[in-house]
Amino acid sequence: MKNYAILFLLVSAMFNAQQFTKKDTLKGSDTQFRDFWDVKKYELTVEPDFEKKLVSGTNTISFEITKDVVNPVFQIDLQQPMNYKIIATDEKLCSSKRDGDFIFIETKKAYKKGEKHSFTIQYWGNPTIAKNAPWDGGWVFTTDQNGNPWISVAQEGIGSSVWLPTKDIWSDEPDNGILMKIITPKDLVGVGNGRLISTTEEKGKKIFTWEVKNPINNYSIIPNVGKYVNFKETYDGEKGKLDLDYWVLDYNLDRAKRQFLQVKPMMNAFEFWFGPYPFYEDSYKLVESPYLGMEHQSSVAYGNHYINGYLGRDLSRTGVGLNWDFIIIHESGHEWFANNITAKDQADMWIHEGFTCYSETLFTEKFMDKKSAETYIQGLRYNIRNDKPIIGKYGVGNEGSSDMYYKGANMLHTIRQVINDDEKFRQILRGLNKDFYHQTVTTKQVEDYINQKSGIDFTSVFNQYLRTAKIPVLEYSQKGKTLKFRYSNTVPNFKLPIRINGNQTISPTEKWQSVQLKSKNPVEFDRNYYVELMGS
Numbered sequence: 001m002k003n004y005a006i007l008f009l010l011v012s013a014m015f016n017a018q019q020f021t022k023k024d025t026l027k028g029s030d031t032q033f034r035d036f037w038d039v040k041k042y043e044l045t046v047e048p049d050f051e052k053k054l055v056s057g058t059n060t061i062s063f064e065i066t067k068d069v070v071n072p073v074f075q076i077d078l079q080q081p082m083n084y085k086i087i088a089t090d091e092k093l094c095s096s097k098r099d100g101d102f103i104f105i106e107t108k109k110a111y112k113k114g115e116k117h118s119f120t121i122q123y124w125g126n127p128t129i130a131k132n133a134p135w136d137g138g139w140v141f142t143t144d145q146n147g148n149p150w151i152s153v154a155q156e157g158i159g160s161s162v163w164l165p166t167k168d169i170w171s172d173e174p175d176n177g178i179l180m181k182i183i184t185p186k187d188l189v190g191v192g193n194g195r196l197i198s199t200t201e202e203k204g205k206k207i208f209t210w211e212v213k214n215p216i217n218n219y220s221i222i223p224n225v226g227k228y229v230n231f232k233e234t235y236d237g238e239k240g241k242l243d244l245d246y247w248v249l250d251y252n253l254d255r256a257k258r259q260f261l262q263v264k265p266m267m268n269a270f271e272f273w274f275g276p277y278p279f280y281e282d283s284y285k286l287v288e289s290p291y292l293g294m295e296h297q298s299s300v301a302y303g304n305h306y307i308n309g310y311l312g313r314d315l316s317r318t319g320v321g322l323n324w325d326f327i328i329i330h331e332s333g334h335e336w337f338a339n340n341i342t343a344k345d346q347a348d349m350w351i352h353e354g355f356t357c358y359s360e361t362l363f364t365e366k367f368m369d370k371k372s373a374e375t376y377i378q379g380l381r382y383n384i385r386n387d388k389p390i391i392g393k394y395g396v397g398n399e400g401s402s403d404m405y406y407k408g409a410n411m412l413h414t415i416r417q418v419i420n421d422d423e424k425f426r427q428i429l430r431g432l433n434k435d436f437y438h439q440t441v442t443t444k445q446v447e448d449y450i451n452q453k454s455g456i457d458f459t460s461v462f463n464q465y466l467r468t469a470k471i472p473v474l475e476y477s478q479k480g481k482t483l484k485f486r487y488s489n490t491v492p493n494f495k496l497p498i499r500i501n502g503n504q505t506i507s508p509t510e511k512w513q514s515v516q517l518k519s520k521n522p523v524e525f526d527r528n529y530y531v532e533l534m535g536s
Helices: 004-013 022-028 250-274 326-333 350-367 370-383 406-419 422-435 443-454 459-467
Strands: 037-049 054-065 073-077 083-089 093-099 102-107 116-125 138-143 149-154 178-185 189-191 195-202 205-212 224-226 228-237 240-249 284-288 300-302 341-343 439-441 473-479 482-488 498-500 504-506 513-516 532-535
Touching: 073 116, 083 093, 178 189, 189 205, 228 250, 228 284, 240 250, 250 284, 250 326, 250 350, 250 422, 300 326, 326 350, 341 350, 350 370, 350 406, 350 443, 370 406, 406 422, 406 443, 406 459, 422 443, 443 459, 504 513
Parallel strands: 037 178, 240 284, 284 300, 341 439, 473 532
Antiparallel strands: 037 054, 054 116, 073 102, 083 116, 093 102, 138 149, 149 224, 178 205, 189 224, 195 205, 228 240, 473 482, 482 513, 498 504
């Protein structure tokens, strides 16, 4: 039998110098309690109780052993104050013990690589209630405008273990998907991820069974309960007929039918830029939610009140963003970046948000025109704070700066300018989604891929924009036809060539250089590069 208390001390010491806790490490690392088993499927039931603000159900966790181990300890994540009981297993258990938000299942057995097993865990309790979903995370128990119960959960940051016993780490998605049964009062509807495969009644309640066939990140596993109605359409996509499925509150049906006309143009744009929608088997779905929105896989949460922009505002301050519904576009973009390609560690969350924020620009280019798209991405720079690096601390569930959105998008736009071949850039985006299809990845894998496929070494660019809070400063002075220039405020050996005057390219370094211009007119720098200009 392993002494898991000693292992606690080992993992808690890993990040002591950075003042992270044992809890942070257990939550965010592939610990000795996680690194020998791979989740294959979750089969769960969930029943929210509106009056008591209670959630209860079961979860069967099917898994495969990935290496030979003897008497291992399994870590299951379930946050306080939720309760649990192991009700079925094919394992020889010694005991299960709880330490805060973690359940440790001790076994008395030698396991061989390739063996398949399961645990079934009953859970119940009053979960954390979100104060400001989706940003702070937790359950939402509210009512619609007619006083009907309306229930959901937001859990990207806090994790699905806020209510559900899971292996709650981004790097391990259930390879064979999930089966989720949502139990509701008979006058309400339960909406989950994937496809609705059955609706039954039992003891005066309804049971809605939803199936996801593809791998799914844990924070996307979301039950919704409300007075929903449904309408459908199909999209002729790159992989054939794609079912578009919409679940909205009954009194918003007409508004939804008008606003959701934007879905097909969105799908057309994103399949053009990123490749086929990654979850044809599970359909595409918009579900009206009691908060602004989230990228729940095959079940995108929509709460933008059926108006364009971001709750009627344009985040770019240019007016361009008022031509489309921000939540439909942004959250659907996550189906490719976050749901298809998922970061292994929350420190690399820019992979989700940087690419998806840039998807707004790419949609605008396809839906409107390139000039409008460039106006939009440049306008987003007003939101960049440059407070800390975009990449967070690894292994402790730590996100980097919120600049992962707007700065991450502008970094990608800058890289696109250097490649200077829109078709090649498009094929890189499509290639990422094809070659990392349904996979979890690291920043290094994405960096290496872009470097290889572009034929350009962007290492210093990634280091500058992802790993520092500094923006490159391009210092320059012009006398007649002579332009002097250099970079400052950069990482060592920073390499970022920039176009000037439409078609001339300069390659600044940290040392002063000069070039001859064709005329004495003031130099014009291409504003599509995210650098700070400092003339003298």
